[in-house]
Amino acid sequence: MEAEYRPVSNFPDSSIKLSIVSTPAHLPVVRATVESVCKLMEFDEPTRGDIVLAVDEALANVIKHAYQGANDKPIEIALRSVGGDKTALKIELRDWGEQAEPAKIKSRDLDDVRPGGLGVHIMARCMNEVNYVHAPDGGTLLTMIKTL
């Protein structure tokens, strides 16, 4: 049976793309954009908070780890409403920084109360899918999906 596609009238099936450099000063701008897209797609308030948080944590990880704090490196973000059995928001984050082995990107033990290392756990908790792949021309493509 063919999957049902439910178009979202406020958000046609096309990407919204952002190109930023790897400075933390740009994070509020990205968060505001993601929040707007989530509102257009009619995600409820708590889910909007989860999605914004997941994107923010992913970008922070790119800045801190892939680019090791450099504030002038490229990051591209694409937001797209996708169909299927359920409508979903698909978010792609592309960087050209240092690659980590995808299998080694995992949450840490939360019972160990110490600062740092919580971003991956937060992303996994907030999104339905989180997937890292090495891009053929260097860097990493992170794809995250949240169903409506």
Added chain:
Amino acid sequence: MTETGNPIQNVRWLDAEKTVVVVEAAGEIDLHRSAAFQEALLEPLKKHPQRMIVDMTGVSYMDSSGVASLVKLLSRVRRDKINLRLAGLTPRVRNVFEITRLDTVFELYPSLQEAIDS
């Protein structure tokens, strides 16, 4: 468009003996502002309070870097035997604590008044 102001808006002592300090945080506390947040949080500890209340009523957003600043503060106050309370977390900020299970580690109060009175 980005926030560059001090994430700590005000520091006030509740008594003349300076045993209880209220630190009022505000705005969005993310990777951009968490270093300044952490530095400002540690400043009142130099006067050796018995209790520190961080009023988060005005914090509209916090990510794991902001939470990390508070975890570092917690480590410091535990060492110095200072009671730390966080007050007035908005649902979104509280959600970050719940996701990371830190809501069971920190003393959280719904409002500043409750943190003062309890």
